[in-house]
Amino acid sequence: MPGFSSLTPQQVLDALDAVGLHGDGRILQLNSYENRVFQLFLEDGRAVVAKFYRPGRWRDAQIVEEHAFALALAAAEVPVVPPLVLEGTPAGHDAGLRLHGTPATLAHFGGHRFAVATRCAGREPELDQPEVLERVGAFIGRLHAVGRARPFEHRHRLDAHADGRRAIDTLLAGRFVTPAELPAWRQTAEAALTALAAAFDALAPLATLRLHGDCHIGNVLWRDGPHAVDLDDAMQGPAVQDLWMLVSGDATTMARQLDRLLRGYEPFSEFDDRERALIEPLRTLRMLRHSAWLAERWSDPTFPIHFPFFGSAAYWSQQTVQLREQLEAMQA
Numbered sequence: 001m002p003g004f005s006s007l008t009p010q011q012v013l014d015a016l017d018a019v020g021l022h023g024d025g026r027i028l029q030l031n032s033y034e035n036r037v038f039q040l041f042l043e044d045g046r047a048v049v050a051k052f053y054r055p056g057r058w059r060d061a062q063i064v065e066e067h068a069f070a071l072a073l074a075a076a077e078v079p080v081v082p083p084l085v086l087e088g089t090p091a092g093h094d095a096g097l098r099l100h101g102t103p104a105t106l107a108h109f110g111g112h113r114f115a116v117a118t119r120c121a122g123r124e125p126e127l128d129q130p131e132v133l134e135r136v137g138a139f140i141g142r143l144h145a146v147g148r149a150r151p152f153e154h155r156h157r158l159d160a161h162a163d164g165r166r167a168i169d170t171l172l173a174g175r176f177v178t179p180a181e182l183p184a185w186r187q188t189a190e191a192a193l194t195a196l197a198a199a200f201d202a203l204a205p206l207a208t209l210r211l212h213g214d215c216h217i218g219n220v221l222w223r224d225g226p227h228a229v230d231l232d233d234a235m236q237g238p239a240v241q242d243l244w245m246l247v248s249g250d251a252t253t254m255a256r257q258l259d260r261l262l263r264g265y266e267p268f269s270e271f272d273d274r275e276r277a278l279i280e281p282l283r284t285l286r287m288l289r290h291s292a293w294l295a296e297r298w299s300d301p302t303f304p305i306h307f308p309f310f311g312s313a314a315y316w317s318q319q320t321v322q323l324r325e326q327l328e329a330m331q332a
Helices: 009-018 060-075 130-147 160-173 182-203 251-265 273-296 302-306 313-331
Strands: 023-030 036-042 047-052 107-109 112-118 209-211 235-237
Touching: 009 023, 009 036, 009 047, 009 107, 009 112, 060 112, 060 130, 130 209, 130 251, 160 182, 160 273, 182 273, 182 313, 251 273, 273 313
Parallel strands: none
Antiparallel strands: 023 036, 036 047, 047 112, 107 112, 209 235
């Protein structure tokens, strides 16, 4: 399976040409660490964005299920940018290609898998404005109303203990933690994992639904209101997973911000108020998983360039301090 090094601009143009999208030669690579994403202008005047998926990350059925969710959201008039139906993509070429009756949206070319969407620009929402928070909450509430209609069958299912355990084991097995910092980091990480798993266990069983999955401020664009352009991290999990990354500050400030989000959210979707207790555990889990994500991608030449601090003694010392702070926050 080829890596991204084989994905040349000409190959990108040829891939789109193979599915009936004829570029005029203008191509711009957009910022994306996980996948390779390009903006292209077509001969018919349209501008599209093509996403070439990282090899080995998702199975075809998982990608198509993400696409099916995006199409369902668009059909319900939730402001997302769904993938385009692609010409010349043979039925049955991809496992689960027609999942839930979805048209062909995933294509293969030159050993790469890709999808295409209409270009949709926007800016980050100004979450310091209460009315913006409320509108973002309404957007997520509408998204979740569709997400509750059926569960994901193939996408990742958030499991706090298993996900955290996998992250720690990945970092230890790869010997990414510097030797001097290893004892303190390992002890703190294990204690943090125990605490965050206990927080989830205390609320079991939790209702889950199809989620955006990575709903931070950089992934919600604003153009006359909020919308989403990518569901690459869509998963099955509790509703608060799509809310907690939009609040920040001390506990009182975060509670006030969440209240405002929920003022917009709850007319469209129910919220289990007990899930407020999962905000700090989810923050802790994200810290562990982010370090493991960097470790898993370290062989990609772009990662050492963009994350030069990863793996240094200072990085692991800082991680230990932050995990200790999270332990205190989870016990508050």
